[in-house]
Structure formats: C-alpha cells, structure tokens
Amino acid sequence: MASSTTKPIFTPPSTTTSSSSSQPPTRSSLLSFLRNTASTPISLKLSHSHPSFRSLSIKNATKTIESAETSPVSKVGGKDTINSQETKPTILVSEKLGEAGLELLRNFGDVDCSYDLSQEDLCKKIASCDALIVRSGTKVTRQVFEAAKGKLKVVGRAGVGIDNVDLQAATEFGCLVVNAPSANTVAAAEHGIALLASMARNVAQADASMKAGQWQRNKHVGVSLVGKTLAVMGFGKVGSEVARRAKGLGMEVITHDPYAPADRARAIGVEVVSFDQAISTADFISLHMPLTPATKKVFNDDSFAKVKKGVRIINVARGGVIDEDALVRALDSGKVAQAALDVFTEEPPPKDSKLVQHERVTVTPHLGASTKEAQEGVAIEIAEAVVGALKGELAATAVNAPMVPAEILSELAPYVVLAERLGRLAVQLVAGGSGIKSAKVVYKSARDPDDLDTRLLRAMITKGIIEPISDSFINLVNADFTAKKKGLRISEERVVVDASPELPIFSIQLQLSTVDSKFGSAVSGGGDISIKGEVKNGIPHLTRVGSFSVDVSLEGNLILCRQVDQPGMIGQVGNILGEQNVNVSFMSVGRTVRRRNAIMAIGVDEEPSLESLKKIGEVPAIEEFVFLKL
Ligand SMILES: NC(=O)c1ccc[n+]([C@@H]2O[C@H](COP(=O)([O-])OP(=O)(O)OC[C@H]3O[C@@H](n4cnc5c(N)ncnc54)[C@H](O)[C@@H]3O)[C@@H](O)[C@H]2O)c1
Ligand SMILES: O=C(O)[C@H](O)COP(=O)(O)O
Numbered sequence: 001m002a003s004s005t006t007k008p009i010f011t012p013p014s015t016t017t018s019s020s021s022s023q024p025p026t027r028s029s030l031l032s033f034l035r036n037t038a039s040t041p042i043s044l045k046l047s048h049s050h051p052s053f054r055s056l057s058i059k060n061a062t063k064t065i066e067s068a069e070t071s072p073v074s075k076v077g078g079k080d081t082i083n084s085q086e087t088k089p090t091i092l093v094s095e096k097l098g099e100a101g102l103e104l105l106r107n108f109g110d111v112d113c114s115y116d117l118s119q120e121d122l123c124k125k126i127a128s129c130d131a132l133i134v135r136s137g138t139k140v141t142r143q144v145f146e147a148a149k150g151k152l153k154v155v156g157r158a159g160v161g162i163d164n165v166d167l168q169a170a171t172e173f174g175c176l177v178v179n180a181p182s183a184n185t186v187a188a189a190e191h192g193i194a195l196l197a198s199m200a201r202n203v204a205q206a207d208a209s210m211k212a213g214q215w216q217r218n219k220h221v222g223v224s225l226v227g228k229t230l231a232v233m234g235f236g237k238v239g240s241e242v243a244r245r246a247k248g249l250g251m252e253v254i255t256h257d258p259y260a261p262a263d264r265a266r267a268i269g270v271e272v273v274s275f276d277q278a279i280s281t282a283d284f285i286s287l288h289m290p291l292t293p294a295t296k297k298v299f300n301d302d303s304f305a306k307v308k309k310g311v312r313i314i315n316v317a318r319g320g321v322i323d324e325d326a327l328v329r330a331l332d333s334g335k336v337a338q339a340a341l342d343v344f345t346e347e348p349p350p351k352d353s354k355l356v357q358h359e360r361v362t363v364t365p366h367l368g369a370s371t372k373e374a375q376e377g378v379a380i381e382i383a384e385a386v387v388g389a390l391k392g393e394l395a396a397t398a399v400n401a402p403m404v405p406a407e408i409l410s411e412l413a414p415y416v417v418l419a420e421r422l423g424r425l426a427v428q429l430v431a432g433g434s435g436i437k438s439a440k441v442v443y444k445s446a447r448d449p450d451d452l453d454t455r456l457l458r459a460m461i462t463k464g465i466i467e468p469i470s471d472s473f474i475n476l477v478n479a480d481f482t483a484k485k486k487g488l489r490i491s492e493e494r495v496v497v498d499a500s501p502e503l504p505i506f507s508i509q510l511q512l513s514t515v516d517s518k519f520g521s522a523v524s525g526g527g528d529i530s531i532k533g534e535v536k537n538g539i540p541h542l543t544r545v546g547s548f549s550v551d552v553s554l555e556g557n558l559i560l561c562r563q564v565d566q567p568g569m570i571g572q573v574g575n576i577l578g579e580q581n582v583n584v585s586f587m588s589v590g591r592t593v594r595r596r597n598a599i600m601a602i603g604v605d606e607e608p609s610l611e612s613l614k615k616i617g618e619v620p621a622i623e624e625f626v627f628l629k630l
Pocket of ligand 2: 135136184
C-alpha cells in the first residue's frame, strides 16, 4: 500500500480561541447519550434522498452535486434533552416510596405519586412521563413502553427483582432500567430467618389458635434448628446473609448456586453443592434465586420427589420459582412438612388459594423488603439512580446497559466523541444505494486488550453510523439491539501498539466493507471505506482517509477533496470559501506521491452554499470531493 505524508498547512486563529466546540469533550458531552430513545426501525440501505443524509460530492469527470437538505444530522441534545433549566422531567411513582427518596425526586423533577393504577391508566399516564418508579406490584409490560411513545427514558425498580419489567421491550425502546439492588438485602434476609424460626416453632399457627380462644400446647410442638442442615438456593446478596445468620443459629449450611464463586461461600463455612445434593440432604430449604426462565417452577413434582421427607421450605425470593400446585401435593403427601412463603406466583394470590389456606403453611404478603430502614434506603438508592439517569449519567445499577465506572467514563470521554464522529463520517462516505452490512473497528492501544472496555465506543460508532441515515435514536441501551435488527454486524479488533499507556487508546480505525464510496479516495487498498482518528490534546482528529494521512480536528463540517498535488490549491479553495464568508477552521493535506494525488481535508465552521461547493468542484485540479457534516 502506498504511504502518504501529512503537511498541516493552515491553522487559522479560530482553532486556538476557546469556542465551545473546540473544548475537549467532557463528561457532560456524554450525558445526552442516554437521553435518546428508540423509534421506528428502517432499513440501513443508504438512499441519496434520505433527508438526514447530508452530503455533497463531485466524483471524477461527472462532478454531480447531490443536494444538501436541511435536517440536522445529530439528534444528540435535540428536543428530548432533559435540562432542569428548560423543562422539569416528569417522574411517575406508581407504588409507595420512602419520603427521603421522594424528596430527592421532587428537587429534580415533577413527581406524580399515583398508586394502584390499572394497566390502562398507567399506559395513559406514561406518555407524558420521563421516568417511572415501581416496586414489585406494577407490571411494566411492552404495552407500557409502546404507550410511552419514546418519552420514557428510565424505569426505576425500587428493589431487587426486575421480573415485573419487560426488559427486552425496555431495551428495544432504548429505555434504561435501573434497580436498587442492595438496600433491602438485610431486610429480606431477616425476614427469611424470621419465617424459618417462626415456621419451625409454629408461631403463626399458635398465635391464631390462641386468638381463637384455644390453649393447645401439645398441638404446636416445633422442631429445633440447631444442628439441622439448611440449603440456601442462590448464594447472592440475600442468600449469603441468610447463610451467615443461620450459621449463627448453629445450623449446617450448604448452598447451590451455579454462578456464585465457591470460595466466597467457603469463606463463611458454607459448602457449594449440586441442586440435587442440596435438596436431598437439607432439613430446611431457603430460596434466594431470581425468577428467570431457568428458575421458573424449578421446585416442581420432580424436585419434591427428591427432597428429604419432612423438609421445610422458605421462600422470600419469588413465588414463580415454585410450582404451587406441586407444593400443595407435596404438603398433602407429607413429603414437605411445612412451608413459609412471602412471595406468590400471583400477587395477591387468589383468596381461595389452597396453598395460602394450608394449615402447615405460614404466609406473609411480600414483606421481605418492608422495614422502615430498607424502604428509606431503597427509596434513596432508586431516586439517586433515576435522577442520575435523567441527567444522562451512566447508572451504576443499570440492568439493561453496560455499567461503565465514572473514572473509565471520564477517561474515555474524548474517544466516545471520536467514535461517534468517525461513524458519522464513514456513513456519509458511502454511495447512495449501497447497503452497509458490516463494520470493523480497530482500536490501537498500548494497554492490555483486557483493560480496554470498548462497549461504549462500539455503541457510539453504531450511533454515528445509524442515526444519520435513519429515524432511529441510538443510545447505550439499544445500540447493539438496533445494529442487530438492522443487519449491521460490528466487529472489533484490539491491537497493542508501542504508545503511551497513559492514553487508553492511540487510534480508532473504522472500516465499512462491501460498500461503494462516493469519495473513491476513502477506499483503502483492501477495498473498504476506511477512516482513522486519534485524540490530540483532548480533541478528536481525523488522521487517515483511505490510504491518505491527514490531520484535521473533527469539529464542525468537513470538506474532503482529492486533487492533483500542485501549488495554489489551498488558496483557490480558501478563496471560494472566503468569498462566501465560510470560516476555515483547519486544513491538512495528505498525499501518496509528490505532484500526483493529494487529499485536502478542510474543516469549516459554516455550511458552504451549494454555489460555493459547485465552484470547488469546478477547480480543474480537483478530481472528487465530498462535503461531510459532523
Ligand atoms: N421477598 C422480598 O421482599 C425480597 C426482597 C429482596 C429480594 N428478594 C428476592 O430475592 C432474590 C435474591 O435477591 P438478591 O438480592 O440476593 O439477588 P442476587 O442477584 O444478589 O442473588 C441471586 C443469586 O441467585 C443465583 N442464581 C441464579 N440462578 C440460579 C439458579 N438456577 N439456582 C441457584 N442460584 C441461582 C445468582 O447466581 C445469584 O448469586 C431475588 O429473587 C429477589 O427478587 C425478595
Ligand atoms: O425484589 C425485591 O426487592 C423485593 O421483592 C421487594 O419488593 P417490593 O419492593 O415490592 O417490596
């Protein structure tokens, strides 16, 4: 492949003055990323006539000019922006939330506490809401996301379990889901222990019989806990706290959790065993796994057949992990001696539920998280997460988006901008009618590839490629989903280079394969449209177009020209633009061979008129050019 040289030629004073666009991208420039929401999917096929696809090109002898339309390419910071100085976001709270959390929310937005809404009323209200906060009682279904019509940006689950939120639909609609995963852990664990002990000693049954005027000391003889084996099913936050407390009560504790590290369990004297081993050796089984397709009805006739006769079961996880009819059968047969249940498949369960009415079953109405302390904690945790998300920050408790720690985020900030701009540029270089099927991103970095989290960058490249040519809004939540849906395959390669390890990334190269380009010089030796960028002093720069090295900061708009390398070119083009009062912000020329082909990259603050672009195209030495909007 021919090598090229770079000669930065003209840097007008405007680049050195501190206009907002020439500042290094900051964390705030990333904030809008999560604000955008998805909309109608359209094909990725490029069309000359798409209104968002603004570019002009003159190619070789034909020098046809495609008309520039007026709609803005970038949707970031558009009408969906939430800025407390403009409009306050509306936050719907559909279930009771602790006062401290409500206070935090009220300081940020308009809070509508409407409890016990029917699904229909929720769907009506949601269209005007930016955020929705729920507990386990509200079903956030696909219809809710559809009814939101793209307005809903975040769903906050004030608690752990997100089985009442349709995550797939949330992701498709670009709606972030956050939860409050830790504030109610102890409350749930304490409730599990309360149920374990009260079940073993028939506290609820004895209480009910005394209130009915009876004194039945022989009927309510219980069983002891000390020395008994407790199987903790799911060794996560709640499960491990239950295990700790049960050890304190003198119980032998075993656990089954396919994903929990065994050394964490071993550290507190808990053995990790298989599912069958756990349920067949335990005297008590306490459930602490999430409800997922894999755990749904995992306690069924088959598993009850394997349990030790007389086992006692506690469930403060989710009702759906037990086949409730099978549990009734196991209780009736005596295989299961007792059950203590805080959660049910249907909540509230039907009044005539055999399970609830069973005399050897102790029930509570989903009270696991219901302590004053936990509710205040959860309310604050979710309010902070929702406000953060509405401000556009990446949430630490995001359920359907990658969590990017704040320090990584601020380090990646300028690269995030570079990634999106490369995407935007590359797609504008594609000839109308071509369909983009695959993009390859090559990150060069001095760091170990494992230390480079590129999810955010990939999402921004996707955003840059898709948004200019479709009506889709892309954010971190739906970027991968949208790319897949549009048939765009994005592959990534990390190349270790000898550069400063201080910088997370040395360069980002974007290649679009199997497409024609309206600017032939952007096609590399390998036949792909290929552009490359670097961050210099915090500013994203375009450093390569096809086989040509250039160096132009990626701000404002860009004109790329291929011309015969000869004196006077810069002056000619500069004059044409100057006559139209178009300010040139940066210029760079790259060439492969002296006095042959050269590429001129010209950054312009204003959008040149069609007339001036036409004049540029008429300069005899210019063989092709393209006007690109960032
Ligand atoms: N009753 C309540 O009010 C209440 C309160 C808090 C939490 N919960 C429920 O308790 C459960 C646990 O909450 P958490 O905060 O500990 O969650 P967590 O995510 O910290 O822990 C869940 C654990 O379950 C494990 N797991 C997943 N699939 C499993 C399987 N097939 N078998 C065994 N283990 C499996 C996971 O690896 C994880 O370690 C959730 O269902 C949550 O909704 C209920
Ligand atoms: O998953 C949870 O956090 C608990 O089930 C608590 O649910 P709740 O907020 O409806 O009490």
